[in-house]
Amino acid sequence: MEQVTEGDVTVAVDEVRDGAADGAGSGVFYNPTQELNRDVTVAVLRAYREREPRAASYLDAMTASGVRATRAAAAGYDTTGxxxxxxxxxxxxxxxxRNGLDGTIVERDARALLxxxxPFDVVDLDPFGSPVPFADAAFSRARNLVCVTATDTAPLCGAHFAAGVRRYDAVPRNLDDHPEMGLRILVSALVRTAARHDVAAxxxxxxxSRHYVRTYLELNRSASRADDSRDELGHRxxxxxxxxxxxxxxxxxCPPETCPACGSARVVTAGPLWLGPVRDRAFTxxxxxxxxxxxxxxxxxRELLAMVETELDAPxxxxQHRLCKLWGRPAxxxxxxxxxxxxxGHEASRTHYGGTQFKTTATVAEARRATGDS
Ligand SMILES: C[S@@+](CC[C@H](N)C(=O)[O-])C[C@H]1O[C@@H](n2cnc3c(N)ncnc32)[C@H](O)[C@@H]1O
Ligand SMILES: [Zn+2]
Incomplete structure (x- = not known):
């Protein structure tokens, strides 16, 4: 056993295993690379209570060592793991x-429990790999907020194409913005799943971040709002x-046969993707x-959240390095x-997806002209 302190709790764990762990190995393991994920979760739980004071119950649907559940209980939530x-x-x-906290931990399939x-006010899905097998139960039985981690980034971003199509019922493409492609494929699949239950997410x-994507979806049980949420879906x-x-x-x-900018026939289409904002600025x-x-x-x-808050909504x-190489000039x-x-005259921002990445309202041709080529 090892003792680990995270936030204001200390937990014992069988094994500390770093990286993109997939559940192989023996013992109940604790993944230190997910500490940022859990820190953001605790901050979200605190902020969400201000937004929706009625939200009191939290389900850590896949609890493992219980570190996330213990931290949620320490944040004042009525916690089940x-x-x-x-x-x-x-x-x-x-x-x-060990932390003197109340809570209930059950040996149960999270779906049966849900x-x-x-219902639970907040449901947190943190499985190994894809959250899709748990999404129907979560959206039908959560009241306010569903928090979702997906670690299967290769299917999500189109690097494992067939698995991405099969799991997310969408066409992902392995293009130059793959973490954002993965996030928008995931949100699209979750929004469509919620809508099937007449819920807007x-x-x-x-x-x-690192080897996973994470999203926090607020729910509204309304068929018309669910229809509205589908208006934010589309293709690239x-x-x-x-x-x-x-x-x-x-x-x-409706894909164009050729690129309207250069005439190339090598145009690929991805979707349905979530094309709306991936965060609420004030909440962030x-x-x-x-x-x-x-x-x-x-x-x-804090640095991550500041970047997420200020980056443009462009989907x-x-x-920059890839574009400059293509344009034959130094970055x-x-x-x-x-x-x-x-x-x-264009809007432009950095983005949390990487240090050389940016968002802009300019087209590629406009960006090329604006930054050097006439
Ligand atoms: C990635 S770990 C969870 C990590 C934990 N949330 C944390 O922050 O440290 C995934 C856990 O899901 C559990 N699990 C797998 N299928 C499950 C199911 N159907 N219902 C509940 N738990 C399940 C596994 O036993 C494993 O402990
Ligand atoms: Zn082109």
Missing amino acids: ADLDSAAVSLARANLA YEEG TPLLSHA HQCQDCLTRRHERGPHA AQVRDAVDTEMGTADET THYD SAMDDFLAALRAA
Whole structure:
């Protein structure tokens, strides 16, 4: 057993295992690379209570060591944790008790628990790999907020194409903005699943970090609002030669036969993607305010949230280095590059997806002109 302190709790775990863990191995493991994910979760839970004071119950649907459930209980939520693994259940119970916190940990399939014991105000899905098998139960039995981690980024971003199509009932494409492609395929699948239950799901906060994507969806049980949420779905048509992309809202994809910018026939289509904002700006600022210095990743989490808050809503991003290579010129300092775009009348921002990545309202041709080529 090892002792681990996260935020204001200390838990015992069988094994500390770093990286993109997939559940292989023995013992109930604790993944330190997910500490940022859990720090953001605790800050979201604090901020969400201000937004929706009625929200009181929290289900950590896959609890493992119970570290997330213990932290949610410490944040004042009436917490339930579930796991199929009896060793995890014993450990999670002991971890709640070790911290003097109340809560219920059950050995149960999270889906059975949701259908038979729900509803819960907040439901957190943190499985190994895809959350899709749990989405129907979560959207039918959560009242306010569904928090979702997906670690199967290769299917989501189109690198494992067949698995992405099969799991997410969408066409992902492995293009130059793959973490955002993955996030928008995930949100699309979740919004469509929620809509099947006459529930509108709207992202309050989302981020793509390391080997996973995470999104927090607020629910509204209204068929008409569910219809409205589907209006934010659509497709992207992207030229593989000049990287020009066009987004088209609506259920049907009408891809151009050739790229309108360069005439290339190598245009690919992805979707349905979520094309709306992936976060609510004001809520993201409140989450940032709820980060405290006890959190092990406080600085990194604040930096991430500040970037997520300020980045543009454009449903894609570009890599400056990739574009400059394509245009046959050296990359410039990011601030100078963005300033040139703004001086030409376009909106432009950095993005949390990477240091050389940016978002803009300019087309690729406009960006090229604005930043150097006449
Ligand atoms: C990635 S771990 C969860 C990590 C944990 N939430 C944390 O933050 O440390 C996934 C857990 O889901 C459990 N699990 C798998 N299928 C499940 C199911 N159908 N219902 C409940 N738990 C399940 C596994 O036993 C494993 O402990
Ligand atoms: Zn083109």
